[in-house]
Amino acid sequence: MAVATVVESKEWYLAAYAPENVPNSDHLKLRTVNVSLQHDSIPDQHVVLQVLLISVDPYLRSMITGRVGDLYMPPHPLNKVMTEFGMGRVIRSKSSDFSESDIVIYPFCPVAEYCVIPSNFLRKIDSTADIALPNYMSALGVPGFTAWVAIEVIGDPKPGSNVFISAAAGGVGMFAGQFAKLKGCRVVGSTGSDEKVQLLKDEFGFDEAFNYRKETDFNAALTKYFPNGIDLYLDNVGGEMLEAVLNHVNKGARIPISGMMSQYNTIPSERKGVKNLLNLVGKEVKMEGFLCGSFLDRFGEFLQQMETYLKEDKIKSKHEINQGIESFLDSFVSLFSSSNHGKVIVQVAT
Numbered sequence: 355m356a357v358a359t360v361v362e363s364k365e366w367y368l369a370a371y372a373p374e375n376v377p378n379s380d381h382l383k384l385r386t387v388n389v390s391l392q393h394d395s396i397p398d399q400h401v402v403l404q405v406l407l408i409s410v411d412p413y414l415r416s417m418i419t420g421r422v423g424d425l426y427m428p429p430h431p432l433n434k435v436m437t438e439f440g441m442g443r444v445i446r447s448k449s450s451d452f453s454e455s456d457i458v459i460y461p462f463c464p465v466a467e468y469c470v471i472p473s474n475f476l477r478k479i480d481s482t483a484d485i486a487l488p489n490y491m492s493a494l495g496v497p498g499f500t501a502w503v504a505i506e507v508i509g510d511p512k513p514g515s516n517v518f519i520s521a522a523a524g525g526v527g528m529f530a531g532q533f534a535k536l537k538g539c540r541v542v543g544s545t546g547s548d549e550k551v552q553l554l555k556d557e558f559g560f561d562e563a564f565n566y567r568k569e570t571d572f573n574a575a576l577t578k579y580f581p582n583g584i585d586l587y588l589d590n591v592g593g594e595m596l597e598a599v600l601n602h603v604n605k606g607a608r609i610p611i612s613g614m615m616s617q618y619n620t621i622p623s624e625r626k627g628v629k630n631l632l633n634l635v636g637k638e639v640k641m642e643g644f645l646c647g648s649f650l651d652r653f654g655e656f657l658q659q660m661e662t663y664l665k666e667d668k669i670k671s672k673h674e675i676n677q678g679i680e681s682f683l684d685s686f687v688s689l690f691s692s693s694n695h696g697k698v699i700v701q702v703a704t
């Protein structure tokens with residue numbers, strides 16, 4: 355049987371910047387390209403990857419506003435294939451470190467079916483370990499690590515601390531809440547549907563949760579759910595929720611800011627201002643924006659802890675797995691609609 359020398363690959367590329375509103379098919383488009391599998395065409399220290407899983411993350415939004423210095427990632431070049439945290443199977447290798455059929459993780463994985471990539475940032479995973487592959491995109495990937503940095507490193511709550519988490523049923527939120535519960539805290543989450551409120555309480559062990567789309571007076575909601583004030587708030591949404599939290603913080607509270615989902619689709623001049631920052635002073639609150647990538651020196655420690663928690667079933671993971679590369683745009687858009695349950699992942703191949 356003849357060995358294939360070229361393979362067709364569908365890939366998502368950036369056709370136009372989306373300065374505001376939820377991006378759509380005018381901005382992100384699918385095209386088909388040929389990927390050569392011929393040994394001579396693969397550069398040294400490169401591999402050809404068949405992409406299996408793609409993590410769908412809000413940070414992509416910050417790469418497609420077209421504004422330099424806005425949000426927290428530089429603009430993605432037009433016409434170039436999008437990249438994401440992903441996992442794939444090596445199908446050709448010109449690197450002595452990787453062999454065909456190795457399963458690897460690549461933080462800058464093209465959103466494509468196949469790709470030729472340098473081997474220096476690849477991390478091999480033990481696919482025989484008793485860990486389902488999607489966990490490497492969630493619990494053991496960016497969301498889990500971000501949650502760990504927020505709670506274990508920056509937040510460092512004590513047993514009995516009152517912890518609030520927004521976007522609590524998403525990738526980062528679900529793990530953050532469970533980390534805080536493991537530390538003996540009282541944990542409350544906000545999310546965008548009643549179904550997800552139930553999920554937080556029944557599956558992830560949150561003490562309380564509320565639907566911010568129904569309980570729209572955030573000050574009233576926080577008065578109700580935090581009669582003793584808030585000691586730690588993991589901010590995933592910014593805007594009005596952050597402002598409301600600042601009215602309920604206790605002395606010495608900590609606010610790790612992971613991101614601001616409520617502001618990503620808005621141009622800078624129309625974003626919600628937070629008018630009560632003065633509350634930080636009297637209450638001596640520490641508010642800190644962070645990028646998980648700046649804590650990579652602690653990734654090994656995190657992995658060890660998280661793998662143990664997963665094996666012992668102390669931390670649960672929920673994935674929303676959408677099938678096929680075609681589903682990438684809808685998957686991305688779902689991050690802005692409250693329709694996703696847990697970590698959104700695209701399964702490109704098995």
Ligand code: NAP
Nearest residue numbers: 412521524525526545546590612613614615616645646692
């Ligand atoms: P996710 O929570 O799985 O998905 C985003 C969630 O945000 C949605 O499910 C939705 O849930 C909520 N949301 C969407 N629009 C909203 C709005 N207008 N107001 C309030 N909530 C809204 O995503 P994720 O990957 O775990 O990311 C969560 C946050 O962490 C984001 O801000 C992201 O940028 C940030 N992040 C930061 C780092 C870092 O290193 N700093 C790394 C990873 C992620 P609801 O049902 O609750 O509305």
